[in-house]
Amino acid sequence: xxxxxxxxxxxxTLGIAAAIPALxxxxxxxxxxxxxxxxxxxxxxxxxxxATLSAVVAGADGQPATGAITLADHGKPLAGFALDADGRLxxxxxxxxxxxxxxxxxxxxxxxxxxxxDVTPVRAVVGTTPDFSVSVxxxxxxLKQGQSGSATVSITPINAISLTAPMFITISCSGLPxxxxxxxxxxxxxxxxxxxxxINSTVVIATQATSLAKVQPPLTRGSRPVAWAILLPGAxxxxxFAFSARRRFLGxxxxxxxxxxxxxxxxTACNPLYRYYNHGPPNNLPxxxxxxxxxxxxxxxNGVTATTHYTTFALxxxx
Numbered sequence: 001x002x003x004x005x006x007x008x009x010x011x012x013t014l015g016i017a018a019a020i021p022a023l024x025x026x027x028x029x030x031x032x033x034x035x036x037x038x039x040x041x042x043x044x045x046x047x048x049x050x051a052t053l054s055a056v057v058a059g060a061d062g063q064p065a066t067g068a069i070t071l072a073d074h075g076k077p078l079a080g081f082a083l084d085a086d087g088r089l090x091x092x093x094x095x096x097x098x099x100x101x102x103x104x105x106x107x108x109x110x111x112x113x114x115x116x117x118d119v120t121p122v123r124a125v126v127g128t129t130p131d132f133s134v135s136v137x138x139x140x141x142x143l144k145q146g147q148s149g150s151a152t153v154s155i156t157p158i159n160a161i162s163l164t165a166p167m168f169i170t171i172s173c174s175g176l177p178x179x180x181x182x183x184x185x186x187x188x189x190x191x192x193x194x195x196x197x198x199i200n201s202t203v204v205i206a207t208q209a210t211s212l213a214k215v216q217p218p219l220t221r222g223s224r225p226v227a228w229a230i231l232l233p234g235a236x237x238x239x240x241f242a243f244s245a246r247r248r249f250l251g252x253x254x255x256x257x258x259x260x261x262x263x264x265x266x267x268t269a270c271n272p273l274y275r276y277y278n279h280g281p282p283n284n285l286p287x288x289x290x291x292x293x294x295x296x297x298x299x300x301x302n303g304v305t306a307t308t309h310y311t312t313f314a315l316x317x318x319x
Contacts, residue, residue, distance in 0.1 A: 004267055004285060010246075015211065030110075030111065030128060031108070031110075031111060031112060031113045031190075032059045032060040032061040032111060032112055032113065033059070033060045033112075033113050033115070034057050034058060034059050034060070034065055034106055034108070034112045034113055034114070034115040035057070035058050035115055036055065036056070036057050036069070036104055036105070036106045036115045036116055036117040037055065037056045037057075037117055038053065038054070038055045038102065038104040038117035038118070038120060039053075039054040039055075039118045039120075039296050040053060040054075040102055040122055042051070042122050042124070043094070044125055045094075047125065047127040047129055047131075047290045048094055048124075048125070048127075048131070049094070049095045049097075049122070049123075049124035049125050050091050050092055050093070050094055050095070051092065051093075051094075051095055051100075051102065051122055052090075052092050053071065053089065053090065053091045053092065053093065053102075053104070054088075054089070054090050054091075055069055055081075055088065055089040055090075055104045055117065056087065056088050057083060057087045057088075057106045057112070057115070058068065058087065059111070059112045060085070061111070061112075062088035063111065063112075064071075064085060064086050065083060065087040065106060065109060065112045065181045065304050066083060066087070066109050066112075066291065067083060067106070067107055067108065067109040067112075067291055067314075067316065068080055068081065068082055068083070068106075068107050068140045068291055068314035068316060069081050069082075069083055069104055069105065069106050069107070069314070070104070070105045070107065070139045070140060070314075071093065071102060071103075071104055071139070072102070072103050072104075072105060073095075073100050073101060073102055074079075074100070074101050075101075075103075077137060077138065077139040078093065078102075078135060078139070078311075078312065079091075079093055079135075079136070079139055079311050079312045080136075080138075080139030080140045080293075080312060080313040080314035081293050081312055081314055082290075082291040082292055082293045082314050082315075082316075083106075083210070083291070087164055089104075089252050091293075091312070093310075093311070093312075094133070094155050094309055094310065095122060095124040096124060096133040096156065096158060097125060097126040097127065097224070098123075098124055098126065098290070099107065099121065099122075099123050099124075100121070100122045100123070101120070101121055101122075102119065102121075102122055103117050103118070103119045103120070103143070104116065104117040107140060113315070127154065127159070128159055128162060129159060129162065130157075130159045130160055130162045130163045130167065131157075131158040131159060131307065132155050132156060132157050132160075132167070132169065132191060132298070132300070133155075133156045133158060133309060134153065134154070134155055134156075134171075134205070134296065134298040134309045134310070134311045135153070135154045135156070135311055136151050136152065136153050136154070136296055136312075136313045137151060137154070137312050138313070139153055139178050139312075139313045139314065140313060140314040140316070141205060141313065141314070141315050141316070142315075142316040142318065143205065143206075143207050143315070143316070143317055143318070144209075144317075144319070145207055145208065145209040145210070145286045145287050145289070145317060145318070145319055146207060146208060146209025146286070147185075147207055148205060148206045148207070149204070149205050150202055150203060150205070150295070151202075151203050151205075151298075151313060152200050152201070152202060152203075152205045153171060153184070153198045153200065153201045153202070153203055153296055153298075153311075154198040154199070154200050155169055155171075155189050155191065155198060155200075155201070155298055156198040156199075157191045157195045157196060157197075157198075157199075159192050160191055160193060160194055160195045160196065163191070163193040164193070165193070166190050166191060166192050166193060167187070167190070167191040167300050168190055168191075168300060168301075169188065169189045169190075169191065169298050169299065169300045170186060170187065170188050170189075170298070170299050170300075171184045171187060171188075171189065171201055171203075171296065171298050172184075172296075172297050172298070172299075173189055173203065173284060173294055173295065173296050174294075174295045174297065175292060175293055175294045175295045175312075176205075176292070176294060176315075177207075177290065177292050177315075177317060178285070178287065179209045179284075179285050179286060179287040179288070180205065180206060180208065180209040180287045180317075181205075181206050182203055182204065182205050182206075182294070183203070183206075184201050184202070184203050184204075185201065185202050185204070186201055187201070189201060189298075197245075197257055203296065204221075205294070205315060207286075207287040207317055208284060208285070208286055208287050209284075209286050209287075210283065210284060210285070210286045211283055211284035238311055241303070286319075287317050288298070288317065289317050289319050290315075290316075290317060291314060291315070291316045291317075292315045292317070293312050293313075293314060293315075294312060294313050294314070294315050295310055295311070295312050296310065296311050296312065297309075297310050298310075
């Protein structure tokens with residue numbers, strides 16, 4: 001009996017050990033392989049090279065991939081984007097003068113594995129006009145509702161030796177989801193004459209979570225809204241009766257006006273402002289979950305013409 005029990009125990013142990021790799025393989029098989037393809041076109045735009053990007057992330061399961069994709073230059077992240085519902089991306093980026101090697105990397109999602117495209121070389125025109133380029137790192141930020149995150153925006157001078165006076169640049173962002181905000185420190189950047197090093201600014205992205213607390217507006221000290229609601233109409237009624245004793249016709253008119261006044265007082269409780277001032281604002285709405293492409297714009301102006309350059313990063317908001 002002892003040998004038989006020992007044999008059954010060993011068989012059960014070996015069976016469990018053999019099942020563990022199978023379970024791991026089943027869990028890993030939930031994520032399908034992907035293939036990322038990047039096509040780049042370029043054109044000269046007022047002395048700058050603009051690259052048009054067209055990327056597709058195809059899954060082995062035939063389902064469109066979701067999430068973020070990163071554009072890299074010589075392996076260094078350059079910009080981030082959100083894939084559309086078909087797992088595609090179409091965008092434009094501005095390239096600094098010189099040679100570039102562009103590639104796209106898909107970060108993966110719950111059902112798809114990460115993948116990268118082939119490298120595409122692009123040569124950007126080289127000019128002599130003072131200018132600048134803008135980049136952001138990291139190019140992808142993931143936050144839960146209610147969290148905040150930051151990234152570094154870098155402004156790199158181009159041909160600043162040709163400047164006759166410092167160049168001032170203002171940074172802004174757009175494309176944020178509802179119930180979120182961005183702020184820059186510093187908001188304005190100065191490029192001195194002859195500068196070559198990048199100047200950085202920090203952008204903070206803040207999201208919002210659902211709040212169950214309601215703000216109840218405090219009543220003014222000494223105010224008695226219920227008492228006034230009773231005494232004020234009552235005073236009008238008594239005055240109306242006293243006045244109607246002498247002049248019945250005018251008294252009837254007064255009573256009619258009083259009824260209308262009381263009706264107006266009653267209907268104000270249905271007014272949105274009445275509800276806001278007396279019951280406070282509604283619960284805070286959360287930032288919608290999803291992946292968004294946030295555009296960072298850097299603009300300079302010499303008083304006559306304005307120069308604006310853009311970069312993007314991907315923001316993923318989860319519950």
